[in-house]
Each structure stands twice: as structure tokens, then as C-alpha cells.
Amino acid sequence: MEVTRQNFKDCLSTVYSAIEEADFLAIDGEFSGISDGPNVSALTNGLDTPEERYTKLKKHSMDFLMFQFGLCTFRYDSAKSKYITKPFNFYVFPKPFSRTSPDIKFICQSSSIDFLASQGFDFNKVFGHGIPYLNQDEEAQLREQTEERRNQHANGLGTPSFISPSSSKVPAHVPDEQKDYINKVVEKVERLFNGNGKTLNLDPCTGFQRKLIYQTLSWKFPKGLHVETLETEKKERYIQISKVDEEERKRREQQKLEKEQEELNNAVGFSRVIHAISKSGKLVVGHNMLLDVMHTIHQFYCPLPEVKSDPFSIPVVLLDTKLMASTQPFKELINNTSLAELEKQAKETPFKPPQVETAEGFPSYDTAQEQLHEAGYDAYITGLCFVSMANHLGKTTNFSSTFGRVWALFPFHLLFLMRIIDIPYLNITGPDLQPKRDHVLYVTFPKEWKTSDLYQLFSAFGNIQVSWIDDTSAFVSLSQTDQVQIAMNTSRYAESYKIQTYADYIQGKQQEKEKLGQP
Amino acid sequence: MEVTRQNFKDCLSTVYSAIEEADFLAIDGEFSGISDGPNVSALTNGLDTPEERYTKLKKHSMDFLMFQFGLCTFRYDSAKSKYITKPFNFYVFPKPFSRTSPDIKFICQSSSIDFLASQGFDFNKVFGHGIPYLNQDEEAQLREQTEERRNQHANGLGTPSFISPSSSKVPAHVPDEQKDYINKVVEKVERLFNGNGKTLNLDPCTGFQRKLIYQTLSWKFPKGLHVETLETEKKERYIQISKVDEEERKRREQQKLEKEQEELNNAVGFSRVIHAISKSGKLVVGHNMLLDVMHTIHQFYCPLPEVKSDPFSIPVVLLDTKLMASTQPFKELINNTSLAELEKQAKETPFKPPQVETAEGFPSYDTAQEQLHEAGYDAYITGLCFVSMANHLGKTTNFSSTFGRVWALFPFHLLFLMRIIDIPYLNITGPDLQPKRDHVLYVTFPKEWKTSDLYQLFSAFGNIQVSWIDDTSAFVSLSQTDQVQIAMNTSRYAESYKIQTYADYIQGKQQEKEKLGQP
Ligand SMILES: Nc1nc2c(ncn2[C@@H]2O[C@H](COP(=O)(O)OP(=O)(O)O)[C@@H](O)[C@H]2O)c(=O)[nH]1
Numbered sequence A, B: 001m002e003v004t005r006q007n008f009k010d011c012l013s014t015v016y017s018a019i020e021e022a023d024f025l026a027i028d029g030e031f032s033g034i035s036d037g038p039n040v041s042a043l044t045n046g047l048d049t050p051e052e053r054y055t056k057l058k059k060h061s062m063d064f065l066m067f068q069f070g071l072c073t074f075r076y077d078s079a080k081s082k083y084i085t086k087p088f089n090f091y092v093f094p095k096p097f098s099r100t101s102p103d104i105k106f107i108c109q110s111s112s113i114d115f116l117a118s119q120g121f122d123f124n125k126v127f128g129h130g131i132p133y134l135n136q137d138e139e140a141q142l143r144e145q146t147e148e149r150r151n152q153h154a155n156g157l158g159t160p161s162f163i164s165p166s167s168s169k170v171p172a173h174v175p176d177e178q179k180d181y182i183n184k185v186v187e188k189v190e191r192l193f194n195g196n197g198k199t200l201n202l203d204p205c206t207g208f209q210r211k212l213i214y215q216t217l218s219w220k221f222p223k224g225l226h227v228e229t230l231e232t233e234k235k236e237r238y239i240q241i242s243k244v245d246e247e248e249r250k251r252r253e254q255q256k257l258e259k260e261q262e263e264l265n266n267a268v269g270f271s272r273v274i275h276a277i278s279k280s281g282k283l284v285v286g287h288n289m290l291l292d293v294m295h296t297i298h299q300f301y302c303p304l305p306e307v308k309s310d311p312f313s314i315p316v317v318l319l320d321t322k323l324m325a326s327t328q329p330f331k332e333l334i335n336n337t338s339l340a341e342l343e344k345q346a347k348e349t350p351f352k353p354p355q356v357e358t359a360e361g362f363p364s365y366d367t368a369q370e371q372l373h374e375a376g377y378d379a380y381i382t383g384l385c386f387v388s389m390a391n392h393l394g395k396t397t398n399f400s401s402t403f404g405r406v407w408a409l410f411p412f413h414l415l416f417l418m419r420i421i422d423i424p425y426l427n428i429t430g431p432d433l434q435p436k437r438d439h440v441l442y443v444t445f446p447k448e449w450k451t452s453d454l455y456q457l458f459s460a461f462g463n464i465q466v467s468w469i470d471d472t473s474a475f476v477s478l479s480q481t482d483q484v485q486i487a488m489n490t491s492r493y494a495e496s497y498k499i500q501t502y503a504d505y506i507q508g509k510q511q512e513k514e515k516l517g518q519p
């Protein structure tokens, strides 16, 4: 089901109940780019530590926009012995909800945009009809602002941007050039007060004039008037003044309150879906989901921890199908863990095709006719892969025992780490693996050097593995740890290049950090 | 005429001849945003100096993308006593043209994107079919790379990313784990060499393997082979090896050269239009065109000067219709200089509706059915406004004398300065006006203060004008210069706020800059 700003409100209860009844959820996101600094391969160095990878992604990926969010809910129907799926494809965009709301800037990376365009991605839908959202801080701030404006209004004052600490106790200070204008307004209002008419629409005017009008009227006519700022079709703001008795005034206040509440909910928008997922506490699967999880938290929920080791908890249970597919016992059965390939392999022997059915009223995806890189479709097939693999583990369709086996093998919150040689996953809420890197050297050299020069340099040490850091440094993994000392010795007098052990390199970086941390 | 990547090559000669025959050109651009830092009103402070404004725009606006460029050419047809117009609407996007080309990042501002979306802007056309471009530096770099690759290839070596300084003189150093693979390739090539076949396609392989193949083959078979890297439909790269005699080899080299040249031209793409405009040396009109001019230079031409005072020349003649409309004699005749309003007023008395006709084969715009914020349309009506105002000056349709009068009143290259109180324009290629700001005070205060507090503070000094800088500082212009000293005196013992004269403020900033400039 495609969800945009236009049908979001109508779909929300469908989304809520789909989440509520689900046994697990699958998610996927599409972004406007990946890295605003280093190229993608430098961003994902083969010997990053999980901490380093997290810090790099937080620094270089979070200013991109997640503009499509796919959610597919899976509910096991034991009568049918099938999973019933409800796929949603949300278009998301930070449309400013008012003149004073934050004007978000986000980055686009031309390669990512070009790739999505070539897949038929509909940018017009995102930018024209994307659902707005707020993270919890922004929501709290907006609630506070609304509250404040309401209180001020109750005191007969204008919009918050025009309140002065000094203005509530004295008559408005009207600058000379405005005196004429304000006097004319007061005359008009006096005529309204004494005449038969009920409302008076002033001509559009500046914000400063509106402030003066609010202040002057609340001073001169403390009772019996309702003053409100409205907008013309051309978005010009003007003031409407109505004569009201006390009952009418209360009714209007109530109406206004409800309208404000509604506007607030609209502004929170898509984040309400994320709140529902988070409250459900359910299993959320994704494929290679580290960036999806980080973007989802950052954009719709709360600021990401400064460093990975900061305490952080996640209210749902995360499981990464790419990690699952590349770990025992699946590692032997699956030779390509990319989502499209995994989906194909996970329905062939020794797996069984997952038994699924799209819920009534939802357009059903056809996996034969791949719609890859639409977030809703990707979430759907991620769920299919999970079901196949989970069933294979349980060798039974009995739901709870299958899940029990999954948990035994794949503890929660472990997210696949792209391209890291010796650490398969990052634990997003706890400590990470500490791989042994005794056989790794940190090498610096002139920028003219190529991979072949490193091969040549280390040719005496048999097979090596090169992980480029930037164009003057790389990690070189030797095949045997006992050769590290020999390599260090032979390099002692070299001038064009330098070698450090991995341990020394890490220690040096640590010291540098501490130095920077101290004043 | 709408121009995208798909019809660009076919349209180019039409564009060139339209520019060549034109009497003047009108341009307009649409951007993905305006300011990545301060909000728009802080970006355009009422008392910026032209130098400051330029620096702010360069710093905060240039990372946005100009993704639609409107060009409308105007040719005066004396037989018809009419201008014949040719409007073009170019969609522009920095599509990466190869694996190694720069991957441009650009910023989007949600308010700008939302505004364009509400006007029906077609983002899918931009991102899916935008014409690529390169500025002169990028073009030179690409030419150099192509040249280099050609030379290396002539020496029998692979793509530039796989050349090592040490590899041209010795046989390739093949790491152990690749030896088997390379030996098998050599066997296959030997069979090709001795057999009847003409070509051999190897299976797709890694870049490193391709490098080894290139090096090994050029060492073992220095003559009689043509080795080339091709791509499968799935974008996997593989090597094709062909047996060739000398003539065939030359023919292929020639073909390759032509293909490279074509690819280069494609990569330069839309910038070729800008080169043509620049070479034409013609009059280019725009409405409020400072940002358009800066973006055009920056994106398609060359780096912008670091500071405005750096020497810089512009090969065309720039004229800003917003500046024209807000200067004598038009100032009195036009009360709203926004493009849409100007267009309406410039065809009513005392102006005459401009006599124009769209050239054959071009879709004609109807000004009654406004298509504002499509760059091609905006360029078109900018030209109309210019014609009306120029005709009004000349009170004659005689072309050259009209233009003579325009130049007498509006020297070249003066661009309208948005919202600056006392300097109407910025001279993009020369020194700027130095307004007297003796009556201006620089005031700092607690961030709780509002405009009304400033009015109150200066209430003794009559009318004032406030130009906010940020939330703790503003410029306050007094109506009389002789009051400045009195205001300074009364403020001497104030604790909550501070006042400086404008001259002291500027001097302080200058000193700060000099301090930063020194080591
Ligand atoms: N000096 C040098 N630097 C390299 C070479 N290959 C890669 N690098 C550097 O390492 C970074 C990551 O390279 P790599 O993993 O090959 O990814 P790529 O940039 O996508 O080709 C690059 O951005 C370069 O700065 C090389 O052959 N020589």
C-alpha cells in the first residue's frame, strides 16, 4: 500500500492494527545518498572497528534523507499455515509545516539519485506528497511553542515572535510612522463595537503592524472581541476581528485548541508509525540494516549516541538477514547474500518456498517481476528470506519453536557490518567483538603507490591482503603473524614508507584523541 | 523548448544558432535551495556591504544545485517590427559519467523543494533526464585523464588506476593466488594466437585481475593483439582480446579516439551552452539575477573569485531588470518589482505591450496562463519586461538607439542587491558604491529582546530602522546623524546592551580579519 501525505491520516489505523497483530515486521529504507565525505569504500574500510564504523556513518551519512520507508508486517495464520503480509511503502519528506518551523537541509549524492532514477523511483511523489515527520526533540519543542502561544493569546497578546517583556503592562509603544495606521484601525473597531456588524476583516499588513494591533486592541478593548490572524489565498496574513459574547468566545477557543492539536499530530506525521513500531516491542528484520536503523532513529526518534559505547537501548528486537545468511548454518548454503540473490536462493532446496499471502485490500507483490529498490518491496522480500531461513532452522512451521531456535543462534541487535574482514557484526546496544589483529600492519607511503607496489614490497611474506585507508596509507594483513616482526625489522631503514603494528597504530590514535580531549 | 539528456545533442545546433542570431538573451535558474546556514533574511541583511553579501552567498548558497536553466533568445525582426523569441528550458543534473568521475553532493532545502513541488516542478525529469555538465577545471582534468589513459594504453598498459611506477619495465608481479588464473588466461590467448578464431571474451573478473592480464599480455604478446575492457549488460567488466593486423589495429585506435571524444563532449554537456553564451559576448538580462549569475559561473564555468574585490571579468553584458525597474525613471512607474507584477505593469500605460512572436517550431508561452517558476518561462517574461522598459526609454522601436539609452542609464554588470537599504546594486566586475552610514549604530543585547525593545530604547531619537543581524545584535539606523553621539553617550553606563558606531564596528571586524590572516 502506497502511503503519502494525501492518504496518511486515512491509512494510519490500518498501519497501527497491522503492527499490532503482526508476529514480526520487516523494514527497508531508501536514502538520498550514502557518504558526504570519503567515498563509499573508504567509508567502509575492511579493518574498521565497529566503533569507528559507527562514528564514520554518524558523521558522513546522517545528513542524507531517508525518503522512502518500507514496512511489511507478517502475521502467522495457523489455520491457513501461512504468513499473511501487509506491505506499506511510505513516502517521507520534511515539509515545513509553518512559517516558523525548521527548514531542513539535506544532502543528495548524484550517484545515489541517478541510481534510484534509473530504477524508476518517483521523486515527485517524495517531494510533492511525502509525509512530514518530527523527532522527539522537535515534537517537544513544537508542543512547547504551541502551549506558549496559547498562554500568550489568553493574555490578549499576539504571536510569540512579537511579544516583548515590556509590552504586557503598558499600552503598546506605537512608532510615529505607525500612529496613523493604528488610529484608523481603532476607529474601525469602535464602529464595529457600536454598530450591528459582527466581524471586521482588516487588509493584509506587516507582522509588526499585527503586533501593534493585538497590543492596542487588548489594551483598549479587554473584553468582547475575538482577534485572529488569518491568511488570504495568496498567503497574505490579515487580521479578523469579531464581536463575541463569553459563550461564543469559549467555543472559539475550544475549536482553536482542537485545530492546534490536529496540526501538531500532522506535523509529527510519519514519526507516529515509528512510535507504534517502537511501542510494539516486536521483532524487526532488515537486510544489511545498520544504515536503515541509524537513519530511522536519527530522523524520526531521537539523537543518535555520540559514540557507539554510550549506553543506548532499542525498544524492538533487531535481526539482520544479511548477517543471518552469512553465518552458520546458512553460510554454506548461500553463496551470494545480496537481497535479490538471497530471495532467489531462499526458495530453492534445501529451503522451502515461504508460504505467504497478501492480506485482502493490499496490492500483492510478484517476486517474479522484481521491484527491487522500492522500499516496500524490499521489506517484503526481506521478510520472505527471514521466514525461509527461520523455517529451515526449525524444520517446522510451528511458530514459537522456530523463533526460539533463531534467538539461540542470532542474539538480538547484531547488525551486519559491510566489508569488515574479521568482525561480522556490530552490536548496536552492547559491547562488540575484539578481533585479534596481530598479523595486521599499518603502512604509510607516497601517494604514487598502487596496490601492486604493496604486493611487491611484501612479496617475501607470501599472501597479503590490502585494505586502503586513503591514498597514502593502508592496512596490510600478512598471512602469518610471526612474519610481522620480520617485516618491521626490514622496514627500519626505509625512507619512502613506514610500517607500524596494528596495536601501535591504535594506541597512537587513542593518545591523539586523549590529547584533543584535554584542554 | 524543453531540453533534457535525451534530446540535448539534437537540440544543440538549434541552441547555438538561436544564440548567434539573437540581439539579447534572457536567463533564469531554479535552485534546490538558497541558504545552508543563516535563514534567508539573515543572509540578506539590510546593511550588508556588497562585499559581505557576495561572501555570504558564495559561502552559503553555492552547494545547492541549479537544476533548471531557462534561456530565451530575442531577435529583432525589423520587417515585422517584432522580437522573435526562442525559449529553452534545460533540465540539468550532474550524472556521474563513469565509475571514476566525481560523485557530486548537493544540498536541498526543504522549503525550496516544497515550493517548487507545489508549482508542479518535475523532479523526475531533473534527476532522471537532466543534462550533465562540467566546469572548465573538471573538463581539463577529464581531458588529461583521457590523454593519459591513451598514452598508457599505447604502451600496452591498463587503465590508469592500475599502473604502478615499477610495472612498465618488468614483467607483472603476479601474487601467488592469482598465478593459476593468469596462466590459464595466457594459455587461452596462445590458443587464440595459433588458431583460426579472431576474438576471445574472458569472463568478468576483478580490476586487479584485469591489470595483471593487461601487463602480462603486453609483456608476452607485444604485437598482434588488441586488448579492450568491455561491460556486460549487468555492468560487469570483462576483457576482450582480438587478433589484429597493423591496419586493423590503427582503425580500432581511431574508432576508440572518436568514441572518447564523443564521450568527453557528452560529459561537458550543458556547459557547452554556457560556453556559447559566453563566446557570444551578448547582452544577458535576468531578474534579480545575482544568484543566477553566481550559480551559472560556479557550476558550468570556473571557480568564483574568493572575495568580491579579486579581479574578475565577465565576457557578456549583464543587465538586471529588477534593478532597472527600481531605478529612475521606472521607480515612479512601477510599484511592485517582483517578476510577475513587473510583467503585468510593463504592458500597461505608460508602457506599450512588447511586440513579440515565438519562432516557428517553439511552443509559445501564454502570459495570461502564468507558468511562473519554470525557468524557461521566467526567462521569457524577463525579456518581455526588458523590451517594454527599453522601448519606454527610447520612445522608439529603433533598436540601436534604444540600447544606447539603456546603457547610458544602466552601466553593465550591475546586479540588484536584495533588501539592502542604501546600496541598490553590486558591480560584479568592479568596485562598489560606498554608502555613508554615519547614522547607523551596531547594537548588541540579550536574546530576549524584540524589535519593540529597540524601538523603546531609541524612542527619544525619533524614527529608527532595525536590521537584525542575529538574535543578539542588530543595526539601528537613526533618522538624524547628529543624534548618534547622544545615543552613544547615554549608552555608556548601560549594562544589558552595548552600542558602537558603524565605523567602529567595521574597523573592529577588519582588525579581527587581519589577526586571523596572520600566523
Ligand atoms: N595511492 C593509492 N591510493 C589508492 C589506490 N587504490 C585506492 N586508493 C585509496 O583508497 C581509497 C579507497 O580505495 P578503494 O577501496 O580501492 O575504493 P575506490 O575508491 O572505490 O576505488 C581511495 O579513495 C584512494 O584514496 C591506489 O592504487 N593507490
Ligand SMILES: Nc1nc2c(ncn2[C@@H]2O[C@H](COP(=O)(O)OP(=O)(O)O)[C@@H](O)[C@H]2O)c(=O)[nH]1
Pocket: A161, B039, B041, B042, B446, B447, B448, B449, B450, B451, B468, B469, B470, B471, B472
Ligand atoms: N532576539 C531577537 N532576534 C530576532 C528578532 N527578530 C529577528 N531576530 C533575529 O534576526 C534574524 C533575522 O530576522 P528577520 O529579518 O526578522 O527574519 P526571519 O528570521 O525570517 O523572521 C533571525 O533569525 C533572528 O536571529 C527578535 O524580535 N528578537
